Structure formats: structure tokens, C-alpha cells
Amino acid sequence: MVYSNSGSIIISVKELNAWYGEKKALSNINIDIKKNSITAFIGPSGCGKTTLLRCLNRMNDLVDGFRLTGDILLDGESILSKNRDVIELRRKVGMVFQQPNPFPKTIFENMALPVKENFGNVRREKLEEIIETNLKAASLYEEVEDRLDSSALRLSGGQQQRLCIARALTINPEVILFDEPCSALDPISTMKIEDMLMELKQKYTIVIVTHNLHQASRIADEVAMFYEGQIVEQASTDVFFSNPKTQLAQDYISSKFS
Amino acid sequence: MVKKMLTIIMIAVMALSLITSVSAASITVKVDGKTIALDVAPVIESGRTLVPIRAIAEALGADVQWDDATKTATVTTVDKEVSVTVNKSSASVNGEAKTLDVAAKIIGGRTMLPLRFVGEALGAKVDYIDATKTVTVDYFTDMSGTIKITGSTSVQPIFQSAADKLMAMNKGLSVTVAGGGSSVGLKDVASGSSNIGGYSTELSSSDRTTYPDVVDTKIAMDGIAIITHPSNPVSNLTKQQIFDIYTGKITNWKDVGGEDAAIFVQQREATSGTNKAFKELLLDSIDKTKKATVVSTATPHASSGLILQAVASNKNAIGYESFGYLNSTVKTPTIEGVSATKANALSGKFPIVRPLNVLTKGSPSGLNARFINYILSPEGQKIVNDLGYVPLKIKE
Amino acid sequence: MDSLELSTSLSVDKAEKKNQSIRVRLGRLRDSVCESGIFVLTASSAIIIVFIFIFILIKSWNIFAVNGINFVLKSGFDQQIIEAYHAPADKPVWHFGALGLLLGSGLTTVGALLLAIPLGIGTAIVITELSPRWMKGLLQSFIRLLASIPSVIYGLVALLVVVPFIQDNFITSELQLQYIKQFQLTGNSLLAGIAVLSIMITPVIVALSVDAINAVPHRYKEASLALGLSHWRTIVKVIVPSAKSGITAGIILGTGRAIGEALALSMVSGGIGNIPNPADGGVFFLTPILTLASAIINKSESMSVPSINAALFACGVLLLVTCTTLSLFTKIVERSIRRREGLE
Ligand SMILES: Nc1ncnc2c1ncn2[C@@H]1O[C@H](COP(=O)(O)OP(=O)(O)OP(=O)(O)O)[C@@H](O)[C@H]1O
Ligand SMILES: [Mg+2]
Numbered sequence: 001m002v003y004s005n006s007g008s009i010i011i012s013v014k015e016l017n018a019w020y021g022e023k024k025a026l027s028n029i030n031i032d033i034k035k036n037s038i039t040a041f042i043g044p045s046g047c048g049k050t051t052l053l054r055c056l057n058r059m060n061d062l063v064d065g066f067r068l069t070g071d072i073l074l075d076g077e078s079i080l081s082k083n084r085d086v087i088e089l090r091r092k093v094g095m096v097f098q099q100p101n102p103f104p105k106t107i108f109e110n111m112a113l114p115v116k117e118n119f120g121n122v123r124r125e126k127l128e129e130i131i132e133t134n135l136k137a138a139s140l141y142e143e144v145e146d147r148l149d150s151s152a153l154r155l156s157g158g159q160q161q162r163l164c165i166a167r168a169l170t171i172n173p174e175v176i177l178f179d180e181p182c183s184a185l186d187p188i189s190t191m192k193i194e195d196m197l198m199e200l201k202q203k204y205t206i207v208i209v210t211h212n213l214h215q216a217s218r219i220a221d222e223v224a225m226f227y228e229g230q231i232v233e234q235a236s237t238d239v240f241f242s243n244p245k246t247q248l249a250q251d252y253i254s255s256k257f258s
Numbered sequence: 259m260v261k262k263m264l265t266i267i268m269i270a271v272m273a274l275s276l277i278t279s280v281s282a283a284s285i286t287v288k289v290d291g292k293t294i295a296l297d298v299a300p301v302i303e304s305g306r307t308l309v310p311i312r313a314i315a316e317a318l319g320a321d322v323q324w325d326d327a328t329k330t331a332t333v334t335t336v337d338k339e340v341s342v343t344v345n346k347s348s349a350s351v352n353g354e355a356k357t358l359d360v361a362a363k364i365i366g367g368r369t370m371l372p373l374r375f376v377g378e379a380l381g382a383k384v385d386y387i388d389a390t391k392t393v394t395v396d397y398f399t400d401m402s403g404t405i406k407i408t409g410s411t412s413v414q415p416i417f418q419s420a421a422d423k424l425m426a427m428n429k430g431l432s433v434t435v436a437g438g439g440s441s442v443g444l445k446d447v448a449s450g451s452s453n454i455g456g457y458s459t460e461l462s463s464s465d466r467t468t469y470p471d472v473v474d475t476k477i478a479m480d481g482i483a484i485i486t487h488p489s490n491p492v493s494n495l496t497k498q499q500i501f502d503i504y505t506g507k508i509t510n511w512k513d514v515g516g517e518d519a520a521i522f523v524q525q526r527e528a529t530s531g532t533n534k535a536f537k538e539l540l541l542d543s544i545d546k547t548k549k550a551t552v553v554s555t556a557t558p559h560a561s562s563g564l565i566l567q568a569v570a571s572n573k574n575a576i577g578y579e580s581f582g583y584l585n586s587t588v589k590t591p592t593i594e595g596v597s598a599t600k601a602n603a604l605s606g607k608f609p610i611v612r613p614l615n616v617l618t619k620g621s622p623s624g625l626n627a628r629f630i631n632y633i634l635s636p637e638g639q640k641i642v643n644d645l646g647y648v649p650l651k652i653k654e
Numbered sequence: 655m656d657s658l659e660l661s662t663s664l665s666v667d668k669a670e671k672k673n674q675s676i677r678v679r680l681g682r683l684r685d686s687v688c689e690s691g692i693f694v695l696t697a698s699s700a701i702i703i704v705f706i707f708i709f710i711l712i713k714s715w716n717i718f719a720v721n722g723i724n725f726v727l728k729s730g731f732d733q734q735i736i737e738a739y740h741a742p743a744d745k746p747v748w749h750f751g752a753l754g755l756l757l758g759s760g761l762t763t764v765g766a767l768l769l770a771i772p773l774g775i776g777t778a779i780v781i782t783e784l785s786p787r788w789m790k791g792l793l794q795s796f797i798r799l800l801a802s803i804p805s806v807i808y809g810l811v812a813l814l815v816v817v818p819f820i821q822d823n824f825i826t827s828e829l830q831l832q833y834i835k836q837f838q839l840t841g842n843s844l845l846a847g848i849a850v851l852s853i854m855i856t857p858v859i860v861a862l863s864v865d866a867i868n869a870v871p872h873r874y875k876e877a878s879l880a881l882g883l884s885h886w887r888t889i890v891k892v893i894v895p896s897a898k899s900g901i902t903a904g905i906i907l908g909t910g911r912a913i914g915e916a917l918a919l920s921m922v923s924g925g926i927g928n929i930p931n932p933a934d935g936g937v938f939f940l941t942p943i944l945t946l947a948s949a950i951i952n953k954s955e956s957m958s959v960p961s962i963n964a965a966l967f968a969c970g971v972l973l974l975v976t977c978t979t980l981s982l983f984t985k986i987v988e989r990s991i992r993r994r995e996g997l998e
Contacts, residue, residue, distance in 0.1 A: 059880060064787070091882035101873040104896050106994070113891060114881040151994060164877070171882055509834045520830035522838045527955055528739045554733055555837050557942065558925050560952055571818065572840055574830070 010035040010175060010205050011056060016070035018051055020063065025051045027229045029070070033175075033222075038197060038206040040216040040237075043226030044252070049209045050098075052226075053177050056207065057093040058086050074175075091118060094173035098180040098209075100160035102152035102167070107144050110152045110167055111135070118171045130170060138166035139196050158189025165196065169204075176200070178208040182215065194219050213253060217241050225249050285391045287373070289317040290399045290427070298368045300393070306360040307386065307393055308370035318380055318397050319631030319638065324369065331362065331369055333376055336475055336634070337627035340379040342371050351379045381628070398632050402430030403625045406452040409443020412480060412535065413456030413614045419641045420633050433629070447617045448472055453626050455617035459538065474615040475622060477633045479648035481581040481603035481611040482536050485566070485588040487573040492516040494592045497609055501544040503576060506553030511574060523556040524568050524577035532562065536578050539610045562646070578610075582646020603648045614647060707974060714967035720748040725968060729754040731927045732944070735953050738961045750965040754927030756972060758943040761844055761930065762919065763912040766851035771905060773852070774859030775894065778901075781860070782867040783889055794864060801857035809918030812850035817841040817922055820849075824940060837928050837942050844930055845939040847923035851915060855908035862907060866900020867893060899991050906984040913976055916947035925952060946973050 011033040018026040026048045033039050041049040051060065058079065060066045072079050079089050102110050111131040115122060122130070131148075135141040140162040144155070152163055161181055168176055178197075182190040190212075197206060197219055210216050216223055217237060224234040225248070233240065233249045244250045285300045286293055287309060294317060300309045311333060312322045320335045329344040342349045347358045356379070362371045373393055377384040382397040401424060407417050414437050421433035438446075443455025448469045461474050484500060486492060492515055495503075502508040503521055512518045526533040541550040559565040562583040569577040570587035577588075581600060584590060590598045593609050602608040616622075622630050632638045639649035717725060728751025738747035781793045821841030830839045870893050878888040894901070924942020927949070932938055944952070946969045956962045 057880060059876065062876070062879070087882050087884050090880055095880040097873065097876065097880075099873060101871075101877040103874055103877065103892055113878075114883070117881070117883050117887055117891065167877075167881065506835070510831065518831075519827050520834040520838070522830075522834075522840055527952060528736045530955070551736065555834070555926070557838060557840070557842065558732070558952065560920070560955075564921075567813075571814075572821075574827075575840070 008035045009033065010075060011207075012073040012076075013052070013055075014071045014073070016052070016055065016068060016072065018048075018055065018060075018066070018068040021065040025229055026055075026068070029231055031224055031231060031234060033205065033207060035205050036201055036203075037221040038201055038208060038219050039222040039224065040220035041207065041209045041224050041226060042211070042213060042216055042252075043232075045211075047226040048229045049226050050179055053095075053179055053207060053209055056175070056177055057090050057095055059095065061086065091171050092173055093175045093177060094168040094171060095177045096161070096164050096168050096179070096181050098183055100157060100164050100184070102155070102160050102163050104151065104153055106149050107152050107155070107163060108148040110163060111170055114167060114170050134166040134169040135163075137169055137196070137200065138162040139192055140166055156189075158185045158192070161185060161189070162193065162196070165193070169200075173204065175205040175207065178206065180209050180211065183211065190215070213241075225252065285393065287314060287393045287395065289314055289395045290397060291394075292317075298366065298370070300373070301365060301370060303363070304360050306375075307373045308360070308363060308365070309373045309393075310368055311371040311373075311376055314373070314395065315376070315380075317635060318382060318395075319633075319635035320380065329364075329369075331371060333380065335380055335627070336622045336630045337624075338380050340376055342376065344369060349375065349379075398424060398628065398635070398637075399427050401428040401625060401628055404432045405434075405454060405625055405629055407433065407435045407454045407456065408438050408446045408452045409454075409456030409617070410440040410458035410614070411437040411456075412458040413477075413616070415645050416478065416614070416633065416642055416647065417454075417456060419645065420629065420638055423637070423641070424629065424632060443617060444469065444472065447619055450619060453618070454629065457615040457617050458535070459612045459615075461615065461617075471620055472617050473619075473621050474617050475630055476613045476615055476650065477630065478614040478639075478642040478650060479600075479603050479611050480535060480614055481598065481600070481608055481648050482532060482539060482578050483581060483584055483590045483598035483610070484593060485569050485577045485579050485584070485590055487569060487575060488587070488589045489573050490516060490589055490591075492591055494595060496594055497540060497544060500540060500593070501550070504541065504552050504556070505550055506555070519574045522572055522575040523553055524565050524575050525552050525556045525558055526562075526565060526578075527558045527560055532578065532580050535612065536610070539612055580646040581648055582643070600648045604650065611648070710967050710970050710974065714964050714971050716748065716961075717750060717964045717968040718971075721750060725750060725752055726756055726972065727751065727753055729927065729929055731755055731949065731965075735956060735962055735965070738965070739956050739959055741959075741961075746959070746961045748961045748964075750961075750968070752927075752946065752949075752965075752969055752972060754929050755944055755946045755949050755969060757929055758844075758847075758923070758927060758945040759913055759947065759973075759976070761943065762847040762851055762923065762945055763909060765844070765848035766855055766912050767905065767909060769848065769852035770856040770859055770908060774856045774904065774908070775863055775901060777856070777860045778863030778867055779889055779894070781864050783885070783893070794861075797857050797860045797864070801861050805854060805915055805918040806921075808850055808854050809921035812846060812853075812918065812922045816846050816849050820846055820940070824936070829937070833937065837926065838924075839937070839940050840924075840942070841940075842922055842924040842942050843940045844923065844943045847919050847943065847945070848939075850918050850922055851912045854915065854918065855912050858908040858911060859901070859904040862904025863897065863901045866897035866904070869900065870896045899988050902984065902988060902991070906980065909980060910977055913973065913980070914947055916945070916951040919945050920948035920952050923948065946970075 009032045013029050013031045016026055016029040017024070029052060041053065043049055054060045055068065055072060074089070074092065078084065103113065105113070108131065111134065112127055115127055115130055132141060135144065140159060143159060152160065155163060165181070182193055185193070194215060197208070200206060208220070220237045222234070223237050223240040224231050226232070227248055233244060233246045240249070241253060244253055285302070285307060287296060287300065288294070294313050296310055296313060298310045300307050311331060315322045315333045318335065320333050323332045323334070325332070331342050333340045338352060340349065340351050342358070342362045344362045344364055347361050349356045349358050358372060358375055360372050362369060364370070374384045377395050380397070382395045383400050385394045387394065414435060417435045421435050425431050425433060440457045440459065443452070443457050444465060446452035447455035457474060458480065484495060492511060495514060499508065499514050503514070504523060508514060509521055510518065511521055542548045544550070557568065559568060562580060565577045566579055566583060566585070566588060569575040581598065581603060584598070596602050596607050596609065598608060603611045616630055618626050633642070634650070639651050642649040731750060731752055731754055734747065734750045741747045781790055785793060818841060820843060825839045825841065833839050874892050874896055875888055878892040879885070883891065923945065925944055925948070926942045927944040928941050930938045930941040930943065934941070950966050950969050953962065953966060957966060
């Protein structure tokens with residue numbers, strides 16, 4: 001059941017090229033992302049992982065001078081077409097950033113804001129229920145249960161990141177993009193988030209950028225390796241780590257694992 | 259035959275005079291360092307310079323009168339009266355007979371007076387500088403000593419400007435000017451604690467009897483015009499109407515012959531001299547108890563310019579303004595049929611005027627007199643005019 | 655050989671350490687000199703402020719002693735000044751009531767804030783979030799210019815533009831006649847005062863709000879957009895609230911300028927301490943008024959009279975108390991905001 005589900009493709013990137021002004025950041029990207037799976041983007045710094053990730057929910061629209069060619073399909077529909085509603089897209093494709101970025105508000109308000117903004121004025125009990133469910137899903141609930149009304153900025157870094165994940169879940173996306181969510185965290189927080197991601201995969205499609213190959217091998221179903229703006233190898237996790245086809249991948253894996 | 263004889267005699271006299279009096283076209287006269295423009299050139303006769311006196315006397319703050327019947331010229335300042343009769347060697351200074359070494363003459367139809375005699379009689383220092391053929395008369399540049407002035411704050415600015423100018427010209431002169439109000443000026447002068455007092459209205463007869471030895475000398479007039487918007491059809495107001503408007507009894511222009519519109523009364527802040535003068539000259543002249551006050555809705559303004567602007571920009575406003583600040587942005591309706599001109603203020607026909615007086619103990623003399631003469635001189639009267647008051651001597 | 659090297663390197667190390675410790679100590683000395691210098695400066699300016707306050711309090715003491723609380727509960731300041739001015743020296747008038755002035759200051763300031771806050775924040779949003787980059791700099795320097803224009807210029811412009819506008823558009827001659835016994839409806843009014851004040855303080859609010867919004871971390875904006883909020887909702891719900899303390903500072907600064915403004919207001923607000931009556935409807939805003947600061951300026955010519963002198967200083971006390979309360983209040987609000995945001 002789960003397996004057959006993960007066979008269908010939710011995002012499909014076709015012939016994507018991207019530039020920051022004159023500087024080319026992505027060239028000729030083709031990749032399919034399967035539903036209810038975890039896809040990991042790996043590769044050396046500056047190779048374009050974040051750029052591609054931010055193309056998937058059009059966050060790069062904010063960047064002056066950014067432009068791209070090619071196409072990205074979500075459920076078979078282009079997300080780049082002129083009349084595509086970006087807001088609706090971002091509701092379907094949520095994002096968790098490398099740096100935890102809770103709003104300077106209470107924990108409760110952090111969670112409630114996207115709910116209210118996306119679903120209108122929900123009843124208080126309903127709101128509390130949504131918040132509780134998602135905090136639990138991000139395995140944060142027990143830690144903050146009794147201080148929902150204190151500032152989110154007082155949480156630890158790991159807690160803040162889990163809050164951001166919980167917050168991303170509140171709007172019920174289909175896909176969640178994670179950009180190095182654990183880079184600022186200690187091993188224990190990292191483990192917690194990894195467990196959580198494995199859990200979330202049941203309901204959501206996950207794309208994660210990571211420098212941690214152990215992490216990729218632990219949680220990812222698919223791996224795509226980037227190098228200088230191109231995808232040099234992409235395969236299922238088992239195949240990628242046990243039997244990398246390109247020299248670049250072999251070198252990268254061995255240097256990182258040694 | 260007789261006519262011919264007369265003509266011959268006339269010619270002979272003229273020829274004679276040509277011989278005795280050396281024409282001195284190149285002689286210049288300087289009063290206090292300033293060259294005086296003379297319409298007839300001075301002549302030197304027997305070593306004495308004869309001049310047309312008027313321009314020179316006026317520069318010293320004096321008046322010149324000519325009595326054609328007796329052929330006598332009289333030059334008056336606040337402290338001196340000098341009379342010189344043509345072709346007579348006797349003259350009088352403050353009623354005292356004096357002898358002239360060279361008599362006054364009529365030359366070419368103009369009366370020529372001996373400059374040294376008249377100048378020195380008035381108290382000036384007269385010198386002749388042969389090298390430059392210049393006669394110098396030093397009067398306001400020849401002052402030293404101290405003068406203490408108190409009294410009316412309305413007159414104070416005139417005193418202050420005059421004092422500043424004179425002290426700049428005279429190293430040894432010190433003039434202190436303080437305010438205190440007219441009554442303070444009167445008491446100070448009477449008691450001798452100040453030399454000159456400022457008094458911004460007529461001395462009352464009771465004051466004259468209380469202080470019999472205090473003498474007042476008028477130096478300027480202060481007139482206050484009523485101003486309205488140029489489009490206001492009201493062209494005349496009576497004093498009573500102005501009183502009623504300013505005390506709030508009349509609030510509609512209709513009631514004084516204007517349009518059916520509210521009257522917006524503008525006034526100066528309580529402390530302004532103009533405000534005080536307006537109350538004294540108008541309100542108190544109607545309500546003798548002096549209890550009348552300006553209606554409380556009246557908008558107060560901090561300066562003459564602001565009240566003018568307020569009236570100029572509001573077609574239903576009424577205000578009052580010192581003569582010196584009037585301009586074409588506002589209309590000045592006549593009061594009791596008399597228009598607000600300086601001439602009418604001087605003649606006393608205009609109803610809202612008052613004299614600005616200086617008080618001295620006894621007739622002004624010495625340094626005090628010279629200070630007052632300065633205010634009466636063209637320069638002093640210019641100060642008066644510049645400060646917004648009405649000068650006594652108007653140049654036509 | 656080895657041990658020798660080790661020992662020399664050790665001794666070098668020691669020398670180095672000694673050097674370092676001297677440097678550290680010198681640095682500490684410099685720090686402490688700086689600190690005490692700053693402390694002296696701060697303390698002396700605080701002392702000066704306290705002295706000013708005490709001075710003004712002493713100067714005005716008699717007014718509070720005679721009038722007590724009535725000084726802020728009774729009105730009629732203008733007439734009282736005139737009475738006091740003309741009172742004989744042996745019977746001075748000490749009764750003053752500044753309620754009209756207090757209300758004048760309060761109403762103009764509140765009114766101006768109600769206009770200037772939305773206008774100021776709106777303009778700041780347009781500058782920071784909605785205009786292209788080349789326009790931002792232009793608009794920002796324009797706003798700075800506006801903020802630095804002396805108030806007398808604003809007063810002059812208001813006198814020549816705003817007052818006639820109010821007169822022509824809101825006041826009829828019937829209305830003028832109807833109210834002439836109470837006050838003059840000439841355009842010089844509460845409304846004109848509010849208008850000129852709001853124009854004066856808006857640039858202050860804009861300038862500080864722009865800085866505050868620019869200081870909001872970009873990641874808040876990204877987080878919000880990624881959660882499916884539109885740009886506009888992001889501004890309303892995330893950016894502006896995050897800039898709250900800076901915006902509040904701008905509002906407070908503007909309020910201070912509004913309360914303390916004397917010149918511009920004395921030119922356009924009517925110059926008489928009437929108390930606007932809400933029962934008059936729209937005429938409420940057309941009533942000529944006088945504020946505390948303007949009263950001090952307008953009546954300063956009468957300061958030679960001791961009781962008026964004291965009364966004007968008493969107005970100064972009211973102004974100072976209001977401003978001090980305001981800045982204390984700000985501190986409290988700001989602290990509570992920061993606390994809620996978890997910044998403290
Ligand atoms: N806003 C931007 N403007 C200009 N160039 C950019 C911008 N963002 C990224 N780039 C450039 O694009 C290239 C790809 O950057 P990107 O952030 O996608 O790398 P990355 O693979 O995520 O690296 P890292 O692992 O360090 O996060 C880099 O060379 C980077 O310098
Ligand atoms: Mg990156």
C-alpha cells in the first residue's frame with residue numbers, strides 16, 4: 001500500500017536553468033520527486049541545492065534579478081505559469097529553513113497565525129486542537145504544553161526548529177521542503193527531527209537538503225547529488241550509497257564517510 | 259526820471275556789494291560732519307561767513323521763522339531762541355541783547371545770516387578751516403555727560419534708538435534708558451531721579467498743578483488706525499461704533515452699515531503698547547470709568563504684522579494698527595469722517611491719536627535739551643517714523 | 655636539544671604572556687576611563703534636567719500653592735492673564751486655570767496622532783515594502799528633509815493654506831453669526847492645529863518606522879510567505895508587529911514634538927483657550943483653541959508681571975510632567991513588547 005503510493009510522482013522538474021543576475025546557478029536540472037517519500041539533495045557547498053529547493057515553492061521570486069527557464073510541475077500542473085497563484089502553491093508546498101525562524105510572538109501565536117490566515121476564523125477549540133496535533137507531530141508538545149503563551153524566541157534552537165516544522169504542518173501541505181534543518185542542532189535534537197521526518201513521510205512528501213550523508217542514508221528514499229549547478233547522480237538511497245556510478249559521487253561519499 | 263535815478267542807485271548798491279562781499283562759491287558747510295546742501299552759496303563778509311540759515315538750523319533740530327514786516331529771522335530750539343534782524347548789528351538770544359560784528363543781509367533776495375553767531379548762540383561749536391574752505395558746526399557730535407531716562411514704554415524705543423545713535427557719535431556721552439510707564443517718568447523727573455521722562459499722553463491739568471515745575475515737550479504723535487478687509491464696504495465708523503464692536507455689543511457688520519456677517523475682532527496681546535494705547539485712546543475715552551475691556555472672543559496677535567495679516571486674509575475681520583504699519587493689504591475706514599493720515603494725526607483731527615512727550619524739570623537745557631533737539635532733528639524724526647510713530651515734522 | 659627548544663619556547667611564551675597581560679590591563683584601564691567619563695556625562699546631564707525641573711517648579715510654586723488642583727480644573731486663562739496684567743501692583747491676580755490649555759494640548763496631540771499614525775506607518779510600508787529600490791532612497795531622503803523643516807515654516811504654510819481652506823470649505827457665514835458671541839469661526843481652530851501637527855509629526859513617525867521595518871529580519875518575511883501568507887498579510891501580521899518597538903519610538907517622538915510645539919500652533923490654532931464642546935457637533939473641531947506651549951510663547955511678553963510669570967512657568971510644569979509621564983509610559987510599553995517577543 002505504502003509502496004505503491006510512493007511510486008506516483010508529485011513534483012517533476014524539467015530542463016530547469018536558473019540565474020542570479022549573470023551568474024548561472026542551475027543548469028539542465030531534471031528530477032522527479034515521488035509522493036510520500038523522502039528525497040535528499042546532497043553535494044558540496046554552493047552547488048545549487050538551496051536554489052532548486054527554493055524554486056519548488058517559488059521563494060526565489062523574492063530575489064532581485066533571479067530568473068529561470070524550463071518547467072516545474074506539481075501534480076502535473078506547471079507552477080511557473082503566469083496565472084499560477086503563488087500563495088496557493090506555497091500552501092501546498094511548505095518550507096522549513098536552515099535557521100529556525102519563529103516569529104517574535106508566543107508559541108501559540110506562531111502556530112495560530114498560519115491557521116487563521118489560511119482557514120479563516122476557526123473556533124477556538126478547533127484551533128487548539130490543530131495546534132496540539134501538529135505540535136505532537138513535531139514531537140514538541142510535551143516540552144511546551146505549559147508555556148504556550150511565552151515567547152517562541154525563548155525556546156532552544158532545536159525546539160525552535162521543531163516549532164517551525166509544526167508551524168509548517170498546520171497548513172496541511174502536500175510537500176514540505178527542508179533546507180538543512182539540523183545544521184544548527186545537537187545530535188539529540190537531530191535524532192528527534194529525523195525520527196519525526198520518518199513519521200511525517202506517511203502523510204507528506206519530503207524534500208530535504210543535507211550535508212550529513214549519514215542522515216541522508218538513514219532517512220532518505222531517494223538521493224540526488226548536485227555539483228556545480230547540475231545533478232550528477234540520482235538514485236534510490238541504497239543504490240546511491242552502495243554502488244555510486246560516477247566518480248564524483250564516489251569521491252564525495254568516501255570523503256564524507258571517512 | 260525818478261525811476262532812472264532809482265535804477266542807477268540800485269546798480270550802484272549792487273556794484274558796491276559786489277566789491278565788499280567776496281563771493282565764496284567754494285565754501286562748504288558741514289554740520290556734525292555732514293555736508294549741508296545749500297541752495298545759495300555762502301558769502302564771506304569782513305571775515306564772517308553769511309549763510310542761508312534754514313537748512314543748517316533744521317539739521318540742529320531748530321525751527322526758523324521769518325517775519326517779513328520787521329525783517330527778522332528767529333531760530334528756535336527747545337532751549338534757545340535767536341533773533342537776527344537784517345542790517346542790524348544787534349540781535350537777541352533768549353531775550354538777551356547781543357551785538358553782531360557783521361549784520362545779516364539780504365543778498366539776491368535771500369536772507370543771509372552770520373553762521374558763527376547763530377551757531378554759537380544755539381550752543382554749537384563753529385570752526386572755519388581755511389585750507390579746505392569749510393565751516394564746521396559741531397552740535398550732536400559735541401556732547402558729553404550722562405542722561406538718565408525713565409518713563410513710558412511707548413516712547414522708550416525712540417529714546418533708545420536716539421541714545422544708541424548719539425552714544426556712537428560721542429565717546430563721553432552716556433545715556434541710560436529704562437521703562438516703568440508714563441507715571442514713573444513723571445515722578446522720576448519731578449523728584450530729580452531722572453533727567454528726562456517719557457510720557458505717552460497729554461499731561462493732565464491735575465498733574466500740571468501737582469508738578470508745576472515739570473515741562474512737557476512734544477516729540478511725536480502716536481496714531482492708531484482701524485483696519486478692515488479691502489472688500490469691506492464699511493467706509494466710516496464712529497468712535498461709539500468701534501467701542502461697541504470691541505466690547506462685543508455689536509457683532510454683525512450689518513449694524514454698522516456693512517453686510518450681514520459676523521465681525522471678527524482682532525487685537526494685540528495684552529502687553530502690546532498698541533493694545534494699551536487703543537484701550538486708553540478709544541475705550542477709555544468712551545467709558546470714562548476705564549473699566550471697558552475688549553470682548554473675550556477677540557483673537558490676540560503677537561505682532562503688528564500678524565494682526566495685519568489676519569485682517570488682510572479675513573473679509574469680516576476688524577483690527578487696529580499703528581500708523582507706521584499700515585499698507586495697502588488692508589482698508590482704513592475713516593473715523594468720525596476723518597481719514598487716518600499722518601497729517602490728520604498731527605493736526606489732532608484724527609480721533610485716536612496721542613502725543614508722545616518728553617518731560618523735564620523746568621525748561622529743557624544743556625545736555626537734556628540737546629538730546630531732545632536731536633529727536634526733533636531730521637535724523638531723530640526719521641527714527642520716530644521708522645518706529646511706526648507719526649513724526650512732528652513731515653516732509654512734503 | 656628537544657628540551658632546550660621546549661624551554662626557549664616556554665620562555666618566549668612567558669614573555670608573550672606578560673606582554674599580553676599588560677595589554678589586557680591597559681585595555682581595562684582605558685575601558686574604565688571611558689566608562690567613568692560616560693558616567694560623568696550622563697550623570698551631569700541628568701543633574702541638569704533635575705535642576706531645570708526644580709527651577710521651574712520653584713518659579714511656579716506660588717501658582718500651585720494658591721490654586722492647587724484648580725489650576726488644571728478651571729479655565730479662563732486668557733482673561734486671567736489680562737486681569738493680572740492690568741492689576742495694580744499691590745493687588746496682584748494669582749488665580750489661574752489652565753484647563754483650556756491642557757485640553758488644547760491634549761486634543762491637538764491626540765487628533766494629530768490619530769491622523770499621523772496610520773499615515774506614517776502606511777507611508778513607511780510603501781517606502782520599505784512596496785516601492786522599487788531606486789525610489790526607496792529618494793523617498794527616504796525626502797522624508798528626512800520633511801522631518802527637519804523648522805516648525806515655523808509649517809506654521810506659515812498652514813496659515814496661508816490650511817486656515818483659508820477650512821474657512822472656505824467648512825464654515826458658512828450663518829454658522830459664524832450663530833457662534834460669534836462664543837468664539838470666532840475663522841478657520842484658526844483645533845482642526846487647523848491638528849492638521850499642521852499631523853503634517854509635522856508624520857515624517858518623524860515615517861523615518862523611525864522605516865528604520866524599524868528595515869531592521870526586521872528578512873527570515874520573518876520568508877517564514878510568513880512560505881506559510882502561504884500574501885505579501886500584504888505578511889506586512890500586516892508579521893513585519894509591522896515585529897517592528898512595533900521602533901514604530902512606537904517614532905510615535906512617542908512625534909507625540910513629544912506635538913505636545914511641545916508652540917510656534918506653528920500659535921499661528922493657526924486661534925490663540926484663545928476655548929474648551930471645544932462635543933455638543934456643538936462639527937463645530938467642535940472649528941473652535942479656536944490655545945495649547946500650553948503656545949500660551950507660554952504668546953503670553954511671554956507679560957512675564958514682567960510676577961503672577962503671570964509664575965503662571966507661565968506652571969504651564970511649563972504641566973508640559974514637563976506630561977512629557978515625563980509619556981516617556982515613562984513608553985519605556986513600560988516598550989519593555990512589555992520586548993518581553994512578549996522574548997527579546998529580554
Ligand atoms: N541571492 C543570491 N544572489 C546571487 N547569487 C546567489 C544567491 N543565492 C545563491 N547564490 C549563488 O548561487 C549558487 C548556488 O547557491 P545555493 O545557495 O543554491 O548553494 P547550496 O548548494 O545551497 O550551498 P550550501 O550548501 O552552502 O547551502 C552559489 O554560487 C551562490 O553563491
Ligand atoms: Mg544551501
